[in-house]
Amino acid sequence: MxxxxxxxxxxxxxxxxxxxxxxxxxxxxxxxxxxxxxxxxxxxxxxxxxxxxxxxxxxxxxxxxxxxxxxxxxxxxxxxxxxxxxxxxxxxxxxxxxxxxxxxxxxxxxxxADKHTATGERRTFHNNDGSVIQLNTASAIDLRFAADLRALSLIQGEVSIDTGNDPRPLRVTTRDGVLQTQGSQLLVRERTDGTLLAVRQGSVTLYPGNGTAPRIARPGEQLLYSANGQVGPAVTHADPWGWREGVLSVQRMPLGEFIAELSRYRPGVLRCAEAVAGLKVFGTYQLADTDQILALVAEALPIRIDYRTRYWVSVSPA
Structure with a gap:
C-alpha cells in the first residue's frame, strides 16, 4: 500500500x-x-x-x-x-x-536489528562468508563480521546457523551465555526457562553465564543453559529442527505445551483450558496453516476450538 x-x-x-x-x-x-x-x-x-x-x-x-x-x-x-x-x-x-x-x-x-522476522514468518539468509542463517518466527539477530571473528547476537527468538567453511570462528551471544564454534550446524532458542542449544554437526563451546566453566556440545546434543550458570540436557517433546522445514513435529507433547508452541506462530491470543492441558499430542503439522493444525488436533482429541475472533482462540473440553 x-x-x-x-x-x-x-x-x-x-x-x-x-x-x-x-x-x-x-x-x-x-x-x-x-x-x-x-x-x-x-x-x-x-x-x-x-x-x-x-x-x-x-x-x-x-x-x-x-x-x-x-x-x-x-x-x-x-x-x-x-x-x-x-x-x-x-x-x-x-x-x-x-x-x-x-x-x-x-x-x-x-x-x-540487522535481520528479523514477524510472528509466523521464517526467513533464510545466505551470507557472503558461506554461512546460512535461518530465523524462526518473531526472531531477531545482529551480525558483526571482522577480519578475525564473526559475531552474531540473538536479540530475540530462535536462529539456526550453518557456519560454512570460513576459517574465522563464529561467536554467538545470547541472553544466558556465549557460544563459539567453527564448521558446525547449530540451533539456538530463547525459552522462558533458559536458552536451548542443539547441535547437528561439528562441536560448539558453550560459555554459560555466571563464570561457569565452558562445556563442549557435540552432534545430537540438546542443552539448556541459564544465566546463573546451570547447564543440563534439554527436555523437549518436539523436533527442534522441524521448523526449518516448515513443520511442527511432536511426540507425546502435552496439549498445553503444544498450544503454547503453536501460539508462537500466530498473532493474538491462543489459550488452552487446564482441563485438557495434559492430553498428549502426536504428529507432524504444517506451520503454514495454524488454523488447520487446530482443526486436526481437534479431530484427534476430545477438545473444541472456539474462535471469538480471528485473533482470540480458546481450546477447551469437547
Whole structure:
C-alpha cells in the first residue's frame, strides 16, 4: 500500500500496551474480548504491534504486580523516548528480568536489528562468508563480521546457523551465555526457562553465564543453559529442527505445551483450558496453516476450538 508505514508506529505500540494492561490485570469480559478483536482487525500494524509487545511482555513477569502495571501504564501514556526506554531498561534490569546489556523493552531492538522476522514468518539468509542463517518466527539477530571473528547476537527468538567453511570462528551471544564454534550446524532458542542449544554437526563451546566453566556440545546434543550458570540436557517433546522445514513435529507433547508452541506462530491470543492441558499430542503439522493444525488436533482429541475472533482462540473440553 503506497505510503504505508514499514513497521508499527508509536501509536500502534501504545495501543498494544494498553490492551496488554487490560488483558493481563483485569478479568476479560466478552465485550472486551470482542473490542480487542476489532482493534486487531482494524490495521495490519495493530496485530504486529501486539505480537511485539506480547513477545516482550515476559520481561515484566518477575516484577511485582502493581509495579509492572504502573510501568506499562506509564509507557502507554506517552511516546517512548530513548531516555524513557533506558529508564525502563534499568528498572527491569534491577528486577532481574533482563539477562544482558543493551536489550530494550517493547520490541524496539527487534525493529532495529540487522535481520528479523514477524510472528509466523521464517526467513533464510545466505551470507557472503558461506554461512546460512535461518530465523524462526518473531526472531531477531545482529551480525558483526571482522577480519578475525564473526559475531552474531540473538536479540530475540530462535536462529539456526550453518557456519560454512570460513576459517574465522563464529561467536554467538545470547541472553544466558556465549557460544563459539567453527564448521558446525547449530540451533539456538530463547525459552522462558533458559536458552536451548542443539547441535547437528561439528562441536560448539558453550560459555554459560555466571563464570561457569565452558562445556563442549557435540552432534545430537540438546542443552539448556541459564544465566546463573546451570547447564543440563534439554527436555523437549518436539523436533527442534522441524521448523526449518516448515513443520511442527511432536511426540507425546502435552496439549498445553503444544498450544503454547503453536501460539508462537500466530498473532493474538491462543489459550488452552487446564482441563485438557495434559492430553498428549502426536504428529507432524504444517506451520503454514495454524488454523488447520487446530482443526486436526481437534479431530484427534476430545477438545473444541472456539474462535471469538480471528485473533482470540480458546481450546477447551469437547
Amino acid at each position: 503506497p505510503g504505508a508505514e514499514p513497521a508499527p508506529g508509536q501509536a500502534h505500540v501504545d495501543q498494544a500496551i494498553e490492551w496488554l494492561v487490560q488483558l493481563r490485570y483485569n478479568t476479560p469480559t466478552v465485550p472486551a474480548e470482542q473490542a480487542f478483536g476489532r482493534w486487531l482487525d482494524q490495521h495490519p500494524h495493530n496485530a504486529l504491534a501486539w505480537a511485539q509487545v506480547q513477545a516482550m511482555s515476559e520481561e515484566f513477569s518477575s516484577l511485582p504486580r502493581e509495579l509492572s502495571r504502573r510501568t506499562l501504564e506509564g509507557t502507554q501514556r506517552r511516546s517512548i523516548s530513548r531516555r524513557d526506554s533506558l529508564k525502563l531498561l534499568g528498572l527491569l534490569g534491577a528486577a532481574g528480568t533482563l539477562g544482558w546489556v543493551g536489550r530494550e523493552p517493547l520490541g524496539l531492538p527487534t525493529l532495529l
